[in-house]
Amino acid sequence: IHLTQSPSSLSASVGDTITITCRASQGIRNYLAWYQQKPGKAPKLLIYAVSALQGGVPSRFSGSGSGTEFTLTINSLQPEDFATYYCQQLNSYPITFGQGTRLEIK
């Protein structure tokens, strides 16, 4: 299952609200997760099962979608949110990731 994230990169300012889209080549039920990765660090789980927030993740992060189209929204961007974001499908093997969306400070 191929995952396509858009955009591949994004420039935004602190306080902005942004949305990243992840499209799957076929239906993946609710087996969709989102990760944040900062340079030199391991990925960090943000959202699982499309919209469930992982413990300790700020509520400004939210996920939605169904079937083949999913979104990650970050409300009121904070300086620590500038990173790369990946979607991931765990509906079937091979598990796949989107190509990533790099969120940069404008």
Add this chain to the structure above:
Amino acid sequence: EVQLVESGGGLVKPGGSLRLSCAASGFSFSSHDMTWVRQVPGQGLEWVASIDDSAYYIYYADSVKGRFTISRDNAKSSLSLEMSSLRADDTAIYYCARVSRQQGADCFDFWGQGNLVTVSS
């Protein structure tokens, strides 16, 4: 506190072998599936292999099938990745991660710090 600590990376020649280990602590290791993910520096994430809690079900990416072997020792809370016939395109940071099922869906909820494997002559 959940901890995953990888070891065993380094420089290896093309065609060579290497064994990565991941020591787990802070949780019931035998109750979780585990997985390896790799990342070429500066590029995206690639799933490599997964093993279920009892080592009964094992899955590999096509890119490593037949060359890599994932295994686990529940008594020692340890995960391994035996890599052979290594190629330059296996050069990457290798992460071990814990698989959890939450709300009926799997996710990789804890990750190790990563271990660099460089395949070069």
